[in-house]
Amino acid sequence: MWVNLTPVEVLLVEDNAGDALLASQVLAEAPIPVKLHIARDGAQALQMLGGECLKPDVVILDLTLPEIDGLRVMESYHPVDVPIIVFSASRRESDKLLAKALGAAEYIVKPSDLKDFREAMWGMVQRWGGRNRGAAADGAKVS
Numbered sequence: 001m002w003v004n005l006t007p008v009e010v011l012l013v014e015d016n017a018g019d020a021l022l023a024s025q026v027l028a029e030a031p032i033p034v035k036l037h038i039a040r041d042g043a044q045a046l047q048m049l050g051g052e053c054l055k056p057d058v059v060i061l062d063l064t065l066p067e068i069d070g071l072r073v074m075e076s077y078h079p080v081d082v083p084i085i086v087f088s089a090s091r092r093e094s095d096k097l098l099a100k101a102l103g104a105a106e107y108i109v110k111p112s113d114l115k116d117f118r119e120a121m122w123g124m125v126q127r128w129g130g131r132n133r134g135a136a137a138d139g140a141k142v143s
Contacts, residue, residue, distance in 0.1 A: 007033040008129030011056040013045040013073065014038065014087075015065050019110070023060075026118045027125065034125055042068025049077050056082055058128045060121075061104075063088040063095060071095075074102035083128040087120070 010027065014020045020038050027034040037054060039045035042065045048054050059077075061084055063070035074084060083105035088095065096107045105128060111117045 005033060007035040008058065008125055009035050009037070009054070009056045010125060010129065011037045011039060011045065011048065011054065011059045013042065013059065013061045013065065013070065015040050015062065019062075022114075022117060023121055026121045029118075030122050030125060032126060032129070034129070041066045042070065042073045045073055046076055057130070058082065058125065059084045060087050060124060061085065063090055063099070071098055071102060074099065074104065078103070085124050085128060087124070 012020060012023055014023065020040075024036055024038070027036050037048065037056065039048050044067075045059075045061070045065075046068065049056075049059075059079070059082060061070045061073060063086060065073070068076075070086065070088065077084075084103060086095075086099045086104045086107045087110055088107070089110045090096075091109055099107050106124070108120055108124065111120055
């Protein structure tokens with residue numbers, strides 16, 4: 001049961017407009033309050049994460065991104081208390097292993113079914129969004 005009414009701050013890094021819109025709609029209906037921020041490419045994500053305004057509770061990161069891909073984002077952003085969840089269409093074992101080696105808390109292959117997509121999004125936010133609530137992500141470093 002979710003008792004905290006403070007919205008979970010989620011940064012979704014997704015270049016596919018359809019997936020971003022679907023995620024937005026799905027999270028608007030989540031059983032817990034969510035405030036969604038969207039970065040359309042890796043460069044924008046790093047800019048947002050390096051600023052003072054956004055301290056997400058969780059980052060949901062696609063791998064195939066323009067400008068800077070998801071793996072390079074993970075190489076540059078080193079969160080202390082912010083889990084990074086890779087949410088990608090890639091089923092390659094090498095991508096999964098590298099993402100985990102770079103610090104991904106979880107790797108989820110994007111489902112094509114709407115019900116499964118919704119359950120995956122809600123699950124990520126519920127599993128990871130409430131961790132370290134109230135703890136500052138000041139130790140996160142963007143290099």
